[in-house]
Amino acid sequence: xxxxxxxxxxxxxxxxxxxxxxxxxxxxxxxxxxxxxxxxxxxxxxxxxxxxxxxxxxxxxxxxxxxxxxxxxxxxxxxxxxxxxxxxxxxxxxxxxxxxxxxxxxxxxxxxxxxxxxxxxxxxxxxxxxxxxxxxxxxxxxxxxxxxxxxxxxxxxxxxxxxxxxxxxxxxxxxxxxxxxxxxxxxxxxxxxxxxxxxxxxxxxxxxxxxxxxxxxxxxxxxxxxxxxxxxxxxxxxxxxxxxxxxxxxxxxxxxxxxxxxxxxxxxxxxxxxxxxxxxxxxxxxxxxxxxxxxxxxxxxxxxxxxxxxxxxxxxxxxxxxxxxxxxxxxxxxxxxxxxxxxxxxxxxxxxxxxxxxxxxxxxxxxxxxxxxxxxxxxxxxxxxxxxxxxxxxxxxx
Numbered sequence: 001x002x003x004x005x006x007x008x009x010x011x012x013x014x015x016x017x018x019x020x021x022x023x024x025x026x027x028x029x030x031x032x033x034x035x036x037x038x039x040x041x042x043x044x045x046x047x048x049x050x051x052x053x054x055x056x057x058x059x060x061x062x063x064x065x066x067x068x069x070x071x072x073x074x075x076x077x078x079x080x081x082x083x084x085x086x087x088x089x090x091x092x093x094x095x096x097x098x099x100x101x102x103x104x105x106x107x108x109x110x111x112x113x114x115x116x117x118x119x120x121x122x123x124x125x126x127x128x129x130x131x132x133x134x135x136x137x138x139x140x141x142x143x144x145x146x147x148x149x150x151x152x153x154x155x156x157x158x159x160x161x162x163x164x165x166x167x168x169x170x171x172x173x174x175x176x177x178x179x180x181x182x183x184x185x186x187x188x189x190x191x192x193x194x195x196x197x198x199x200x201x202x203x204x205x206x207x208x209x210x211x212x213x214x215x216x217x218x219x220x221x222x223x224x225x226x227x228x229x230x231x232x233x234x235x236x237x238x239x240x241x242x243x244x245x246x247x248x249x250x251x252x253x254x255x256x257x258x259x260x261x262x263x264x265x266x267x268x269x270x271x272x273x274x275x276x277x278x279x280x281x282x283x284x285x286x287x288x289x290x291x292x293x294x295x296x297x298x299x300x301x302x303x304x305x306x307x308x309x310x311x312x313x314x315x316x317x318x319x320x321x322x323x324x325x326x327x328x329x330x331x332x333x334x335x336x337x338x339x340x341x342x343x344x345x346x347x348x349x350x351x352x353x354x355x356x357x358x359x360x361x362x363x364x365x366x367x368x369x370x371x372x373x374x375x376x377x378x379x380x381x382x383x384x385x386x387x388x389x390x391x392x393x394x395x396x397x398x
Contacts, residue, residue: 007137012129013077016191018145021122023185024084025146029153029255030178031091031111033248036233038171042099047231047238051362053105054230058355060113064120067113068344076128077192080121084186086114091182095175099168120344122146123326125192127339133270135330139323140266147259153178154252161245210332211342213391215349217278217325220384222350224285225322226357227377228315232292235370236312239296240305250309254316265320274324274331278388281321282381288315289381293374328391 008014039045045053060067071079090111097103122142130138157174164170236242236250269277288311295304295311326343333339364373 007131007134007141008129009131013192014129016188017125017129018142020080020084020185020188020192021142021146022149023181023188024087024118025149026153027087027091027149027178027181027185028115028146029150029251030157030174030181031153032150033154033157033251034171034174034244036237036247037244038099039104040234040237041166042168042171043101043104045101046362047234047365048362049101050230050234051358051360051365053101053108054226054358054361055355056105056109057112058226058358059109060116061119061350062352062355063113064116065345067117068120076121076124077189080118080125080192081186081189083114083117083121084182084189086117087111088114088179088182088186090114091175091179095172095179120346123343124339127326127330136266136269136274136323136327137263138266139326140263140269140320143262143266143320143323144259147255147262151252151255151259154248154255157248158245158252161243161248166244208342211329211346213387214325214329214342214346216387217384218346218350219353220380220387221322221325222352222354223357223380224282224377224384225319226354227361227373228292228312228319230358231361231365231370231373232312232315235292236305236308239370240301240308242305250312254313257313258316258320261317262320266323269321269324269327273393274328275388275391275393277321277324278328278391279385281318282385284314284318285381286378287311288318289374289378293371297371331393 039050039053068079071082074082090107090109090113093110094104094107097107123139126138126142127135160170160174233247233250236247242250265277291298291307292311292315295307298304299307325346329342329346330339333342361373364376
């Protein structure tokens with residue numbers, strides 16, 4: 001708590017914000033812990049079908065800039081709360097609709113719409129509530145708090161599927177409980193008074209030439225993130241036969257590692273600079289992608305499964321380096337409102353390529369194999385590093 005007081009402005013509503021982030025993280029942990037197995041075991045989705053579902057899950061990210069244009073008179077806090085409402089509706093519907101591809105994908109779309117509305121606002125509010133020069137640590141703390149909630153959700157899933165028999169009703173019960181927790185997150189969000197002013201820049205697609213490198217970096221990051229987020233767990237479920245308890249245990253371990261690494265990465269960004277972090281993180285990514293795609297060719301199947309799990313965790317940790325691009329935006333911006341508009345636009349730019357990877361990634365898996373899929377991720381990661389190296393960092397005044 002003392003550390004939080006040093007990072008965030010005392011007059012800001014960071015406590016209510018963090019409570020909301022914690023509870024929405026818990027709800028997400030419950031949801032994420034079962035959704036891949038639910039789609040594979042109950043809905044019967046193949047690798048290609050999963051790619052189609054991810055297309056619609058990521059589509060709200062592309063539409064985000066237009067949604068924010070409609071809500072341009074609203075503060076970041078209010079948009080954050082509206083996002084919670086959409087998440088609540090989507091999750092509650094998931095608990096009651098038939099397990100058909102169309103209905104399930106529709107629920108995923110609605111939930112994702114709210115999640116993406118909150119995504120840009122979480123980063124914006126963290127930066128807005130932070131003290132000057134503490135942007136990296138603020139983002140790191142926000143990620144850490146969310147990881148705590150997510151970890152708790154994973155642990156609940158592990159215990160639930162260990163004690164109870166895997167069934168269709170059990171999946172529905174998890175979705176229902178998750179919806180109730182999102183409701184609690186919304187209630188916490190009501191305590192966040194509207195500090196941020198409305199921003200006329202949200203009337204349009206906010207694009208400025210000085211942020212062109214940031215937009216391009218978001219394209220590269222979106223591609224590399226989507227491959228692991230969409231197909232990483234699904235490889236373990238379909239290719240290695242991992243059940244919901246095993247997947248949740250992997251996610252839990254990943255959340256623990258990310259919890260401890262997130263504040264550290266934030267400090268590294270503040271001390272070493274965002275450019276060094278953005279350039280170096282994908283060097284590890286190449287190794288991660290290689291073993292994820294080729295482990296089954298090198299090791300026995302049981303060992304290959306463990307290797308893939310370890311590399312999934314490593315990817316989760318190095319993904320935290322994406323915070324550096326937000327600090328980069330803050331460093332070159334002229335105002336907090338510009339930061340918010342630029343980050344929101346960056347989310348949409350990110351999804352221009354993300355939805356294509358989601359759609360065609362399943363096709364690449366089915367026709368060319370998972371090896372090609374992860375080679376693509378590694379190559380684009382290297383492109384990300386090469387492009388980040390061209391950024392000119394402002395010299396700090398002595």
